[in-house]
Amino acid sequence: MYANTVAAYARGVTDFAAFCRRQGVDPIDVRRGIIAAYLADLHARPPGGGCAGRVCNLTALAPQPSNASLRHRLTIIRLFYDYLVEEGVRTTNPVARGRRGKLGGGSQRGERGLIPVHHVLPWIPSEAQWKSILTAARTEPIRNRLMLALAYDCALRREELCALDTSDFDPAHRLVTIRAETTKTKAGRVVPYSAVTGELLAAYLPARRTLSRTRGPLFLSTSPRNRAMPISKWTWSKVVYALGCCAGEPKLGTHTMRHLCLTDLARVGWDIHEIARFAGHRSIQSTLLYIHLSARDLSAKFAATAAELHEARLASIAELQL
Known part of the structure; x- marks a missing residue:
């Protein structure tokens, strides 16, 4: 597993360096604008893979890189620049971090990162x-x-x-x-x-x-x-x-x-x-995280257990409408 992780991080850094070369920028001197351009480039790339010789007209419908994939690639680049800062090659990291903080009275104040966190439910086939x-x-x-x-x-x-x-x-x-x-x-x-x-x-x-x-x-x-x-x-x-x-x-x-x-x-x-x-x-x-019951399942459970209770609690609303 660790070897796979190292290989994935190496691919990420290599891909980013290749993008910088295409932009005519030295990776050591990158600023935030290049980071944003790289993320846009990743999002615009066509998905990999194919239909292995089969007849398929759905390639154009294949999904774009997920939020999690983009965040993973951004993490790789952030750690790369953390290393450069630690080694004294750079003074700052161009990859912005999301932060949480507190204002007076306990209210929360946050600073968003380049990619917001999305917790998307996985696709379950019907x-x-x-x-x-x-x-x-x-x-x-x-x-x-x-x-x-x-x-x-x-x-x-x-x-x-x-x-x-x-x-x-x-x-x-x-x-x-x-x-x-x-x-x-x-x-x-x-x-x-x-x-x-x-x-x-x-x-x-x-x-x-x-x-x-x-x-x-x-x-x-x-x-x-x-x-x-x-x-x-x-x-x-x-x-x-x-x-x-x-x-x-x-x-x-x-x-x-x-x-x-x-x-x-x-x-x-x-x-x-x-x-x-x-x-x-x-x-x-x-x-x-893996248990995602369908709306049909939830409807059946609701009808079998809670429907009468909810109807009783909402009866007064119905009376007012009448």
Whole structure:
């Protein structure tokens, strides 16, 4: 995980330096105007990826960089200039920070950063949208269908899914072990998977043996360039992006199946602590971020529990209107 973080930060700094060169500015001498121009450039860039040779007319509808992505890139640049200030190369950091302060009487006064914080709810596909995704997945290779099924069944993160090993599975009890070293929290867990996913696993293993007969990483590349090598998380991202385009759902991402699974568990009445253990969360607060019941679910719950109470409390308003 730390190596991936370092690599991501290095890519961010390299990209910013390339932008500065295109602007004819030395990165050491950058002022706030260049930082703002860089953020505008990031926002205007077309999204990466493609449809991997499939017929797709939805590329233009793909989302622009998210608020979180822009804030992450800005954090990379801020830390870069923090380092330059610490080393005495610069006297100030051109990346403005948001600050909170208090005025007299305890009132709050804040200074906004370049990018405001948005807490956007993740996209959860409806029943019709999920059906479209599954219909499009029917034409995918057996490996991709199994990966999609496991991502949903076990609420797996992208890294956890791609790191699965043949020895992680207990087919007799339909259990899979998520090893600690592959998880975000460095805490392992054992989760079940459905009979349908078990059938896909049984169908995939013979196909895998045509690539390698040795035990090890479960999901192998079929590309001539990387044949029989473990599939990378970037390859899985491209597969999911292409699948979403061809299903008419360009919002589909590698984390969508995890969101949908955890939300479905809440819909059928799982306790929040049970969902947290299933998801591998250390904090209940983390779990709450993944539970986004639809308006239909909330309407049904309201009708079953609180509708009469609310009607009684608002009855006087109705009488005044009459």
